[in-house]
Amino acid sequence: MSGSAWGELEHALVTSWNVDTLAVYADHLQQRGDPRGALIALDLSPAPEDTAWRTERQSLLVAWLGEELAARAGHLVQHGFLHSLREDRFHPPGVLEGPLGGFVRSCTLRGGERDVARLASRPRPWLTSLTLVNLSDAPVSALVRDALVTAAPHLQELQLLGRPAFDAFMHPAVRRVYQERQRGARPYPTLTAPDGVDVRDLSPSHDVRGPYVTREEVDLALDAVDATPDRGQLQALYGGLFTDGDSLPALLLRLRAAGLVTLDGPIARLTRAGRVLRDKEPHRPPRVRAREVDSSKWVLWAETTPVRQSYMVGLLRHHARHLEQCLALTPLNADVQEVLVAWRHFLTELQAADDSERLRFNDEASLARAVETLLELWDLLGRELRWEDRGLGELRDLEAALGPSSAARAVLFRLVWGM
Known part of the structure; x- marks a missing residue:
């Protein structure tokens, strides 16, 4: 296949995804000796119960990504691409910077300029959809914005949650922009986009973990x-x-x-x-014996190590009651149930300890994933879960104490009497 024909094939696939074009693309990759071609062909006829299929798929992933990355991220690869990427606790860190980063088709980033700059630091030729959850009031600089336009030439859709990350986004390929207009009392400024771009309102989500989704x-x-x-x-x-x-x-x-x-x-x-x-x-629901907290004035605190920083999680009574409510009412898998039950028992140990004593939970990573699962459930299902707002606030505070998925850290917990 000539260079121009190959470019036309890739352009057809990136702008209008379909499995027939993907099959042709896989054939030509195989003719070039690229293991992605055989991997795509294998994924087009999945047989997950077949041991030979799984073995061949893993060997192709290793040939493409290397053994370590294939083991950590191979389950995220679909037809030789990452069809969607979120930087959460369920993705290994550093995916954008590695060999998979050039094959991301859609991406959700929660953060500000530094995160957008990482995305814009290398070519993203397959990126067609981008969601930015701006957690600060500061817009992304024009320099980083323009680098993103260059890095993602085929971007078709942009979604902006929170304050718009850009004041203007003059990308020639973008056709749709979804913008959250307001959170709280103050409306957000309207993004300036090229003529002909379809700018639509985006309903605010419950917990700003992604665009609003109906039940x-x-x-x-x-x-x-x-x-x-x-x-x-x-x-x-x-x-x-x-x-x-x-x-x-x-x-x-x-x-x-x-x-x-x-x-x-x-x-x-x-x-x-x-x-x-x-x-x-x-x-x-798991069988968990309810445990009364002696007083409403016990406050749960978390302290990070080795860099010392303190977080007030909230009133122990509210937090414990919310955990019991989640376990009793919420559809949770066994692994999440187990870590929440263990966390509830750990709080009982804290209550029995001296108020100057700091204890470490034995599995912060599992606890952090369980907390993220609960908050994601809230964002998707909202008030149908019948959770109390105070309990939600304490879950968010606990998530902040446990730290971002890209920077795992040890945390010591203690109870303090009074506010």
């Missing part, structure tokens, strides 16, 4: 996964139904963080919690 969309995605686990066919059959807000690949990552689906390369499946939510399996 109907959650149910549709879960039912689609149950009916069609093959993610290539899933996108072909149902992708067009998710056009405002989250795309289907991005929504699947959120459902994964919420513990409702598992993603295994080209295959998606409902978890037990997902089946409970769709009434396909009864809810089985």
